[in-house]
Amino acid sequence: MQIEDARRLIASYLTGRPVSGEALAAACEMAKTDAEYIQYLKEELGLRSDWVSECDVFLSNLAEFGEMSSEERDTEMPGLMSHLAHCQSCRRAYWEVVPLWKPATAPGGGGPSVKRLAEGLVVVADTFGRVRQSGWGPSPEEVVVAAAAAGGEPAAAGLGGPQVGPHGMGPRRWVFRDEEGGCTIHLEVCGRESGGMAIGCRLEAAEASPATSARLRLEVRQVDNNVLFVAGPLANFLAAPLFLPWGEWLIRLLAAGAADTHVWEIPLSLEQENAHDDSHE
Ligand SMILES: [Zn+2]
Numbered sequence: 001m002q003i004e005d006a007r008r009l010i011a012s013y014l015t016g017r018p019v020s021g022e023a024l025a026a027a028c029e030m031a032k033t034d035a036e037y038i039q040y041l042k043e044e045l046g047l048r049s050d051w052v053s054e055c056d057v058f059l060s061n062l063a064e065f066g067e068m069s070s071e072e073r074d075t076e077m078p079g080l081m082s083h084l085a086h087c088q089s090c091r092r093a094y095w096e097v098v099p100l101w102k103p104a105t106a107p108g109g110g111g112p113s114v115k116r117l118a119e120g121l122v123v124v125a126d127t128f129g130r131v132r133q134s135g136w137g138p139s140p141e142e143v144v145v146a147a148a149a150a151g152g153e154p155a156a157a158g159l160g161g162p163q164v165g166p167h168g169m170g171p172r173r174w175v176f177r178d179e180e181g182g183c184t185i186h187l188e189v190c191g192r193e194s195g196g197m198a199i200g201c202r203l204e205a206a207e208a209s210p211a212t213s214a215r216l217r218l219e220v221r222q223v224d225n226n227v228l229f230v231a232g233p234l235a236n237f238l239a240a241p242l243f244l245p246w247g248e249w250l251i252r253l254l255a256a257g258a259a260d261t262h263v264w265e266i267p268l269s270l271e272q273e274n275a276h277d278d279s280h281e
Contacts, residue, residue: 120267
């Protein structure tokens with residue numbers, strides 16, 4: 001890798017473009033040899049001189065951090081909280097050690113077994129409809145930049161909108177496994193230049209999963225008032241993406257079997273980037 005490539009990759013990463021962890025690590029290795037560029041990054045980003053070792057600090061505290069309540073984290077490890085929000089590679093490490101799902105009570109109480117994603121997703125779109133993740137929820141799948149740049153076929157079909165926008169941005173994809181429930185939920189979020197975002201969702205169930213023979217439904221509720229925004233058989237949403245305006249949503253997947261109902265909930269916040277925020281090309 002040339003230093004120019006490294007700079008380009010780091011700039012892409014910093015502006016929220018999809019860059020694979022491997023490529024970013026290689027770019028950082030390369031950039032370390034360029035003292036002038038490192039100085040530039042520090043000045044531009046206001047980074048502290050120990051920015052490289054923050055990951056080491058985080059990873060060495062990860063086991064303990066994973067077991068703390070959010071209150072304990074706020075008081076005892078506030079630096080690591082903000083690091084987690086800004087460092088994708090530490091976030092991946094974090095979500096490998098903590099449970100992805102936590103039990104939640106159904107609206108109205110009692111009834112089905114409800115699991116909620118332990119930390120909601122925050123997705124921010126800029127004025128061109130390019131999306132990036134904010135906060136410290138589970139990271140999206142890595143997207144290979146080269147595939148988009150080459151104009152090749154996108155890795156997977158799903159959303160009906162443009163797979164790769166004019167700025168080389170495709171949808172962000174998340175994969176949430178529920179080992180216990182024997183299923184995997186795939187979520188795609190794609191920005192739209194006209195505002196709001198397009199959502200794609202599907203569920204893959206293993207043979208032994210209670211979801212296999214169940215009727216699958218999708219519900220989207222508004223978080224602030226619990227009002228149902230849209231609902232229907234999950235299959236309906238496979239054919240066409242669901243368009244959601246800005247706001248805080250609760251995506252609910254319901255698997256109604258003969259004996260019981262299982263529900264998976266994904267809090268999803270769709271935000272609009274500050275219009276005054278400069279986007280460096
Ligand atoms: Zn880190």
